[in-house]
Amino acid sequence: MKKLSILGVTGSIGTQTLDVIRKSNGELKLIGVTANTSVKKIVDIIEEFKPAYVAMMDSKSAIEVKKHCKETNKKIEVLDGIEGLNKIASLDEIDIVVTSVVGMIGLEPTMKAIEAKKDIALANKETLVVAGEMVMKAAKKSNVRILPVDSEHSAIFQSLRGNDINSLRKIILTASGGPFRGKKISELQEIKVKDALKHPKWNMGRKISIDSATLMNKGLEVIEAHWLFDCDYDNIQVLVHPQSIVHSMVEYTDGSIIAQLGAQDMRLPIQYALNYEERKNLVAETIDFYEISKLTFEKPDIATFKSLDLSFKAGKIGGLMPTILNGANEAAVDLFLNEKIKFLEIPNIIEKCMEVFKKEVSKELNLNNIIELDKTVKDYVVNNAVN
Template structure:
């Protein structure tokens, strides 16, 4: 039996991880969970999975969970705040941590989990985007596996398996194109939040869905792929594939291309990550090739969807520039979701922040500087731009 903690158990990836545990026939055991304020959902998780540890980011929510446990005679250790996340990430008895919280909040507990020698099933993009060098170095030092949960990176890891990494020529990241694929800039002037949240293929959280609409999600995945697979940015290609059947591909030096195909169901890469080295039972519908009429591919429009271009630029600049990119994007997406800015202002704000904070890029790359710069970028967006 493999024992798990889930950071962000009530979000999209967290709830799908719970479904993987349900269908694992006892091979997976949930030991620790974290959430923000979703008290009722956490109580449901407690009733079904009986974890030993729970952490809530919100202190009042943690008190409510503690009251519930006392009234129902449940002996669960309750924590709160970032210290609680760090605790759930480094519990002695767990084998693997599923990091599915959204945003920079996931960085510190991921580092703590690595230092505690826990394997990481990584769904928190920001961790590698802003601190890929630190995280991968720590993983090597502590002999920890970083197992990607993203369907694209999970696909790449499967395509690379059993092959000499030196023979890799190119990584090909596929993208659905989001809800506005094929539109030109002028057509995006009056985009509403509700329209941007209608992803054509995937059911995801609000922030990542907006990132998919701007193609920033793919940009963040490019930076992730650079660190996960030690691949130069010039050897990472983004390919729009509207059917989302091919989850990603790798090309080798002899011209051979290996692709991973599967249903549009995040439980597949989650299951592969948490059961690494083994394949478990069927989690989703299989593909019927008789029913697939065609698979198509397009070049991404970097002029209309500037976020992808900005992500490549930030990744190539390195240092703390990805921190600036990510912090500005998180702040801008939050403003858009709260209807304070327009859709096309998201890349404008990111580009502005990359210019304003450019002088910070070569500061020492450490956790304190990353967290401080992220805070200052978000403060700048909030106070100077809106």
Template sequence: MKNIAVLGATGSIGTQTMQVIRQQSEEFKLIAVSANTNSHKIIDIIEEFKPLYAVLMDRNAFNEVRKYCSDKRINTEILIGIEGLNTISTLPEVDMVVTSVVGMIGLTPTLKAIEAGKDIALANKETLVAAGKLVMAEAQKHKVRILPVDSEHGAIFQCLQGNDKSSVNKILLTASGGPFRGKRKEELLNVTVDNALKHPRWKMGRKISIDSATLMNKGLEVIEAHWLFDVDYDNIQVIVHPESIIHSMVEYIDGSVIAQLANADMKLPIQYALNYPKRQQCVIKKLDFYDLKSLSFEKPDLDTFKPLKLAYEAGSTGGTMSAILNAANEAAVELFLNKKIGFLEIGNILEECMNKFESKENYVLEDILEIDSKVKEYVSSKVY
């Protein structure tokens, strides 16, 4: 029995993690969960899985869930805020922490979990983007496994199994292209929030959906891949693959390319991460090759989708530049979602912040949190 804590249990990844745990109830026990404001979903999870702890970030949601558990005499302990996240990430009885919260909020509890010796099923991009050097060093120090939950990184992880790292030539990171694939800048001048949220393949949260539309999502994944698999940025290639059947590939020095294919369903990489190194019975619809008409591939348009180009630049610069990029993006996406800036202004804001803020080569957690705050404050202050 593996004891699991899920940070961000009510989001897309968290909900599908619940499905995997539900299907393997004899192998997994849900010890703790967290959510931001979704008290109703947390109550449903408490009723079904009876975790020992639940964390709410929002005060009103915390009060609602705590009252419900008190009235129903449910023994789940209800905690609040970042301290609550840190608590459930370091519980002695927890074996693995699934980090599926969105944003920088996931960094500190993930580091706390690593220091406590917990394996990490990682679905929070910002953890490695903002502090990859620090996180990977801590994981190595504490002999902790960081298992990727992201579809693309989960695919790369599978393609690497059984092969020596020295034989890897290139990582081929696939992208659906998002809702604006093939569009030029002039066609994106009047993009609405609703337009940008309509992803052609995946149902995701609002922030991640906007990142997919700008291709920033893929830029973040490039930086993650660098840290997860210790591959130079020059050897990470993004390929637009609109069918989303090949989830990523690895090219080896002999010219062989190994790909991971499956129907687009996040339950597969979640299941693989939770059960690694074992495979379990299928939780997705299996691929039928007779139904596949074609698989197509395109080069990404780095001029129109500037954030992807900037992510390569930030990663190559190193130090805290990726944290600067990430903070600027979080703030800019929030402004766009609130209809205060246009779609293309997101990329312009990222570039401005990378030019304004100086990268620090060696850093600790406090440096990352400070730069994150300063950049977000700067971006917010520019919009009146």
């Protein structure tokens, strides 16, 4: 039996991880979970999975969960705040941590998990985007495996298996293109939040859905891929693949290309990460190739969706520039979701922040500097982006 914690259990990846546990025939045991304010969902999870530890980021929500546990005679340790997340991530009893919280909040507990020598099933993009060098060094030092949960990185991970990493020539990251694929800038002037949230292929959370619409999601994945697979940015290519059947590909030095294909179901990469190096029985539908009429591929339009280009630039600059990119994006997306800025202002805000804070890039890459700069950038966006 493998024991695990889930950081961000009530989100999209967290809930799909629960489904993988349900179908594991008792081979996966849930020990700890975290959430923000979703008390009812946590209560349901407590009743079904009986975790020993729960952490709520919101202290009032933690009090409500404690009250439920007391009333129902549940012997569960209920924690709150970042300290709670850190403990759930580093419990002695667990083997692996699923990091599925959204945003910078995932970095510190991931580092705590690595220090505690826990394997990481990584679904939190920001961890490697802002601190890839630091995280990968720490993982190597602690002999910890970083197992990608993103469908694209899982595909690359699987396509590399059994091959010499030194024979890698190019990583090909596929992208659905989001809800506005093919549209020009003039057509995106008055985009509404509800339109940007309508992803054509995947059911995702609000923030990642907007990132997909701007292609920032793919840009963040480019930076992740650089750190996960030690691949130069010039050897990472983004390819728009609207059908989302080919999840990503690897080209080798001899010109051979190996791809991983599968259904549009995040339970597949989640299951693979949790059970690595084994493959388990089906948790999702298989592909019927008789019903697939065609697979198409396109070059991304970085003139219209410049967040992707900005991500490549930030990654190549390195240092703290990806922190600036990510912080500006998180703040701008939040403003858009709250209808305070327009859709096309998101990449413009990011580009402005990369210029304003470029002198900060060469500071030492450590946890304190990352957290401090992230806050500074977000404060700047909030105070300057809204007219």
